[in-house]
Amino acid sequence: MQAHSSSYKLPETASAWLRDAITYWLDSLTIAKYSIFIFSRYRSWLLNLMIGPFLMIAPFVFLGDTLVGEGKPLTGSYFTGTEFTDYIGFLVVPLIAVNLSNTVFTWIGGLIRQEQLMGTFERALVTTQFTSTMFIGKTIAHLLYLAIFAVSTVALVFLWVSPEFDVNLTAAVIVIILHVLCVYGMAFAMSSLLIRVTDSWTVQTVMTRAVLSILAGATFPIVIFPGWLQAIAKAIPFTWIFELERQTLLQGNGIDAELGGFIYVVLATIFMWIFGFVMLRVELANAKRRGSLGNF
């Protein structure tokens, strides 16, 4: 927790800790309510809920229909040893995850940029005692949307293509929760890191929709890369998350199938959360000092 005032000191008594914790929670709820209010003004969310996921996933499934053939197994050399034979499941699982992740990057990653653009960033900062509640509040609001979006996406996918799932429920739930935490962590980190970049949204778009979606191998196995690029791809947490999700949702395997990757993602997620909150404090202070807080 960090207050926007530089004179803020950590509480010394238990009651002071409790008071600050309650304030933090109330600040977060204020931001969540504000976010839902803003969100409700843009009615396209309902349309996005109904057709957005389909429009994101369908082109790749149609590409699979064209090159593999509907109902035919994946037989290429790049799939040897992967045990994945159903291209629909292979594509749909990570693409659902990418789709949901993109909403996080849009909501949280673009949060500060959007406030700057609309001239309300300073107002939002002075509304709360703890600035990081901007992230937590927005996350609370986004989780409501994410839940509806996830249900509608999965329902749509099952109605449309009915992928052959073989789910290890416990492992899948753990991996999905880890994925959500990892995405939020990355969104916090990027949003904080790029406060002083006037077109920060662009940098985030390149990072999330280009670099991550290419290197993490959402739609193809990363063995297609040369060795050095595979090493870079394996440094990206989402590469492991997609693999874990495929293993737990399509193969019925547990986390132990990729235990090393799982531990790596947990550590990366913790790092990104800490980094995001620390950088928010540092970069806000820098932006204030330079007078560039409201620049866009």
Added chain:
Amino acid sequence: MAQISRNQLSLSLRYQNRFRMELISHVFILIPIILAAWAFSDGRGSERLEQLTGLSDQFTFIILGFVAFTALGIGNMMLQESHIAFAISYEMMTGTLERMFLMPVRRITILLGIGNYYIALFTFQALTLFLGAWLIFGFEPELTTRGLLFALWAVLVLVVTNVTLGIIGAALTLAFKDNQMYMLVIHRPAALVSGAYFFIDLMPQPMKFLAYINPVSYAVDAFRGALTGTPLLTDSTLIALLAASAYTVALCLLAGLVYRLDGPNGTRGKPIPFLVAIMDIQRTNRIRCRQSRSLAVSIRITLVR
């Protein structure tokens, strides 16, 4: 119009990261598609594609479709902020839309001025993709004089379609005050059902029906057919081109209708309910524009600066 285009260019240059992304984003979007196709067909050749289309090289099939789609300029998921509709949305968010619309020129001129920048951008993207695939990756289109002329015709159709869809998209953005509406109603569906990198006949109904009434499908197919000799939607490339051109003319009429300002007080023609809001804005601003021409001129000078 030229001044507005320059203004749009200077605005883009101000955001240098975005400008750089506009120049290279088409490559970023293409890479996952190419790699997925490569993995699925275990290389460049595809027996399955040959059975379906008569073309065995999936790389050429995808590149040609994507070049055409890049010329259209609305298929790039990374360029959600790079289009006429989003330029208008940006002006709305920053509170400068009214100031811009007070300029003593027709609103359609403003939109076309913005559109010029995007025509140049997407032509650049299509050209670099085509040349890059040809010179670096040994992409093998059938280059004949007739094929090249037809391909240029298809590109022209796509560029004009790009502007007209942008204008209609701007109308949606203004009417709903929501730039995602344009994305969901025009941008993504046009991408999905165009068949830029898959075979349309494999899509289930009603997607297949939508593909066959989608002007973008015919333009993409005509471009690909012109450079491979095998159009897929029609019997000949010429028919696909004529169909795409006819659709584009219809879209131009629709776009012109949306921004028609010739009637008394700008009120003539309210064909579609959701466009009424725009017409109302137009009428109000037209009267304001007459009343404050000197102010508008000074604002225009400011904008140019």
